[in-house]
Amino acid sequence: MRRTIGAGAGLLVLLVASLTGCALQTSSCRDYVQLDTDEAWTGEAALVVDARVRTTDRTVDVDGVYRLHAATVTDVRKGTAPARTLDVFAPSDQCTTGGQAVEYSEGDPLDEPGAYRLYLHEERDGLWRLIVPDAVERLD
Template sequence: MQWGRIVPVVVLALVVTGGLAGCDAEGRVQPRRDTEEKSVACASRIALDTPAERRAAADLVVDAEVDKTGRTVEFQGVYDVYDASVTDVSKGDDPGHTIQVISTSDQCETSGEPVEYFDGDVLEDEGRFRLYLTKADPEDDDSVWRLVVPGAAEPLTTG
């Protein structure tokens, strides 16, 4: 067989086998065993470990009092929605007194199932936080805000 014929065959084999794989909760590639299972797609995330890195990546940085609403929204999975009563805006345009926020999960996309968090939902305890945010859907002005990366919320102490 000539190279001109081998390369397309190898590329086709890689595409087909890649389409038969998904990922588990830790982001490892796993073969699909059952077509009845929910599909899972992995999105690699950039690590933003410092407040300066988070601030640079965020469209909006606010200090806010965060409370769980009991509502959910679908965004690559089912997320709990929080109301954030904004007390200070340190980056971005003033979004108004109260905005809706979701706490980005470090899990792969869940295809309509509730998301899970490896280290817990940083906003679950509610309270005062500095939030590093971006729009969940940049094309939709009414969409909720989301943390730029999982855990991109710093608890603020009172005092």
């Protein structure tokens, strides 16, 4: 009898979730530490590089779907670059939902191709993100 009730309750939760449009996604609202200077960014970053950045057609879901950028390293300012080209994304300054495209209040700071100084943290093996949403300097 208990198995029948447990299975029925699980089915009811799934049915209610599908009817309300809830895909059991997780939401995240990050409150970033205020870092206003390149010295503060350098202190917090595991890796600081100058790189030529271009947008790719690839995405990654890290509490929301981010467009990946390919950063070809031209100079290492801090740390050790694990490869000549890094997969990088700029974290959103807005709340995000897993499985949904992220939004930015002023746009993705890496969308325009060019030379940048990137202040990075390794999100997971081989995937890098800016330490805070605006931790990037345009070099050209």
